[in-house]
Amino acid sequence: MIRAIHYSCLIVCAVVCAETASAQVQKPSAQAQWPTKPLRIILPYPPGGGTDFLGRIVGQKLAEALGQPVIPDNRPGANSNLGAEFAARSAPDGYTLLLTNMSHAVNASFYPRLGYDIVKDFAPVSLLASHPHVLVVHPSLPVKSVRELIALAKTRPGQLDYSSAGVGSSPHLAAELFDTMARIKMTHIPYNGGSASVVAIMGGQVQLGFPTTPTAIPQLKSGKLRGVAVTSAQRAPSIPDLPTISESGLPGYEIIIWYGLLVPAGTPSDLIARLHAESVKLLNAPDVRERLSAAGFEPIGTTPEQFGPYIRDEVAKWAKVVKATGIRAED
Numbered sequence: 008m009i010r011a012i013h014y015s016c017l018i019v020c021a022v023v024c025a026e027t028a029s030a031q032v033q034k035p036s037a038q039a040q041w042p043t044k045p046l047r048i049i050l051p052y053p054p055g056g057g058t059d060f061l062g063r064i065v066g067q068k069l070a071e072a073l074g075q076p077v078i079p080d081n082r083p084g085a086n087s088n089l090g091a092e093f094a095a096r097s098a099p100d101g102y103t104l105l106l107t108n109m110s111h112a113v114n115a116s117f118y119p120r121l122g123y124d125i126v127k128d129f130a131p132v133s134l135l136a137s138h139p140h141v142l143v144v145h146p147s148l149p150v151k152s153v154r155e156l157i158a159l160a161k162t163r164p165g166q167l168d169y170s171s172a173g174v175g176s177s178p179h180l181a182a183e184l185f186d187t188m189a190r191i192k193m194t195h196i197p198y199n200g201g202s203a204s205v206v207a208i209m210g211g212q213v214q215l216g217f218p219t220t221p222t223a224i225p226q227l228k229s230g231k232l233r234g235v236a237v238t239s240a241q242r243a244p245s246i247p248d249l250p251t252i253s254e255s256g257l258p259g260y261e262i263i264i265w266y267g268l269l270v271p272a273g274t275p276s277d278l279i280a281r282l283h284a285e286s287v288k289l290l291n292a293p294d295v296r297e298r299l300s301a302a303g304f305e306p307i308g309t310t311p312e313q314f315g316p317y318i319r320d321e322v323a324k325w326a327k328v329v330k331a332t333g334i335r336a337e338d
């Protein structure tokens with residue numbers, strides 16, 4: 008009797024093990040089942056700026072590659088923190104993406120309390136692109152060069168107003184760095200997003216600013232703004248006639264803004280691999296490169312393994328800058 012029961016148990020165990028093994032072999036990967044519904048890409052700024060421009064291109068091309076809509080979801084506020092926090096709290100299922108940029112690395116030290124951690128709460132997909140800022144002035148301001156602006160600012164300390172996309176945003180940091188290196192003092196007027204800050208310059212509410220190239224270039228071409236210089240170490244191919252700030256009065260000055268794609272931490276690795284592959288592919292598409300280059304972007308494309316350390320390095324770098332400039336979230 009004992010032998011019969013033992014033999015029966017062996018048979019049952021063998022059947023169960025065989026079924027389990029079969030299920031494991033037949034179980035499809037997360038990628039094989041994905042995507043089965045629309046995705047959304049969180050754009051943590053209002054429509055009209057560089058993040059919005061790049062995000063919509065990336066979303067459109069990802070939708071074509073994945074066979075599902077990729078919906079741009081603008082969630083501005085708190086210098087991009089609201090959108091980032093929303094993305095961090097989203098399910099790690101591959102259906103929510105965040106278009107991050109340099110501001111999130113700055114915010115890690117700029118704000119004492121954040122509802123997310125840009126390193127721990129996200130998984131990197133790819134560094135997508137970068138571009139410089141442009142020092143622009145209202146056409147009525149009597150300056151056409153960096154040296155002329157510095158000279159004017161020294162005769163009118165605190166009287167020249169500049170706009171930015173928000174306190175701690177990259178245009179704000181670009182201006183603070185300019186002030187520090189030129190030993191001048193201009194007054195910061197923050198706005199909610201890059202597009203609004205440029206409208207303020209065009210309307211004469213402020214005299215100048217450091218908008219991103221995608222936001223500035225259309226207004227430079229229309230003559231509504233006057234370009235003075237770019238913030239990169241080399242001249243920008245999209246506006247080659249403008250000198251760099253470094254070559255025209257402030258040697259060593261440089262600041263660029265980068266953009267990348269993140270997903271919530273815990274997203275399956277095979278989904279990240281698919282998103283990375285499609286991101287690099289779209290960045291290499293001739294029509295995308297042409298559109299990005301015309302707007303002042305430099306397409307990049309990296310692996311997740313490269314992008315992760317890059318973000319950590321940026322967080323450390325900007326922590327030093329925030330401390331050195333003394334800017335605070337309540338300014």
